[in-house]
Amino acid sequence: MRVGIFGGTFDPIHVGHMIVAEQVMDELDMQRVIFVPTGVPPHKDASSVRASAEDRYDMVLAAIAGNERFVADRIEIDAGRPMHTVETVPLLKERLPGEEWFFITGADEVSNLLSWKDPDRLLEEVVMVAATRPGYDLSRLGHLEARLKNFDRIFPVECTRVDISATGIRRRILQGKSIRYLVPEGVHEIISGRGLYRADGKRTRGELLKEERS
Ligand SMILES: Nc1ncnc2c1ncn2[C@@H]1O[C@H](COP(=O)(O)OP(=O)(O)OP(=O)(O)O)[C@@H](O)[C@H]1O
Numbered sequence: 001m002r003v004g005i006f007g008g009t010f011d012p013i014h015v016g017h018m019i020v021a022e023q024v025m026d027e028l029d030m031q032r033v034i035f036v037p038t039g040v041p042p043h044k045d046a047s048s049v050r051a052s053a054e055d056r057y058d059m060v061l062a063a064i065a066g067n068e069r070f071v072a073d074r075i076e077i078d079a080g081r082p083m084h085t086v087e088t089v090p091l092l093k094e095r096l097p098g099e100e101w102f103f104i105t106g107a108d109e110v111s112n113l114l115s116w117k118d119p120d121r122l123l124e125e126v127v128m129v130a131a132t133r134p135g136y137d138l139s140r141l142g143h144l145e146a147r148l149k150n151f152d153r154i155f156p157v158e159c160t161r162v163d164i165s166a167t168g169i170r171r172r173i174l175q176g177k178s179i180r181y182l183v184p185e186g187v188h189e190i191i192s193g194r195g196l197y198r199a200d201g202k203r204t205r206g207e208l209l210k211e212e213r214s
């Protein structure tokens with residue numbers, strides 16, 4: 001069985017992630033994609049993560065609902081401490097069935113691979129899939145070739161490019177703008193129902209302005 005691991009902060013998970021997961025799965029004939037939301041991020045300031053790990057996990061569950069090949073795993077959330085991918089991957093491989101393992105990332109993230117913990121060891125564990133993302137040219141990966149023993153284990157996959165980012169979605173919410181269709185419907189319901197990413201924790205600026213006017 002071919003399995004893809006898709007790690008991410010998913011703050012929130014959005015349609016860009018779903019397109020990458022589906023198209024990489026299809027292109028590489030994977031039977032399963034495991035979404036692994038970061039608990040305490042190993043590579044960025046924890047305070048830059050806006051939603052709680054539980055909210056982000058619930059949004060991942062809502063996003064993958066209805067796709068029997070997509071599953072989610074809490075390993076990094078339950079750890080309650082930073083986990084580098086090179087630590088997470090062997091634990092998942094021990095616990096779950098699978099013969100061929102891949103780690104799915106956007107091309108932007110792969111181009112930073114030298115700053116990850118033990119990238120060459122990670123590339124022994126998984127083939128790293130670099131999914132195309134608007135604004136990130138795959139030729140930018142060339143600089144890794146001389147620096148990584150296992151550079152040939154990086155596999156670019158051309159995906160439909162959608163210029164959506166979690167940062168852009170959070171910004172739109174703060175501006176009181178709609179994010180409908182940028183995230184799966186179930187994720188939209190969680191964000192609006194729980195008032196996630198709003199400046200006041202409850203209503204958007206647009207909603208407050210509408211209330212003031214009425
Ligand atoms: N629109 C997209 N197209 C291709 N890959 C994407 C896209 N959005 C995110 N990714 C990839 O998905 C993985 C997880 O991304 P992450 O959860 O950090 O989302 P993000 O949109 O990049 O978030 P942020 O804007 O907060 O940095 C990363 O490897 C990232 O490169």
Ligand SMILES: O=C(O)c1ccc[n+]([C@@H]2O[C@H](COP(=O)([O-])O)[C@@H](O)[C@H]2O)c1
Binds near residue numbers: 009010036084105
């Ligand atoms: O292991 C590392 O050193 C490492 C450094 C940077 C990113 N990652 C992983 O890459 C995935 C995508 O990260 P992000 O910040 O784009 O959500 C996520 O699973 C991170 O844990 C891992």
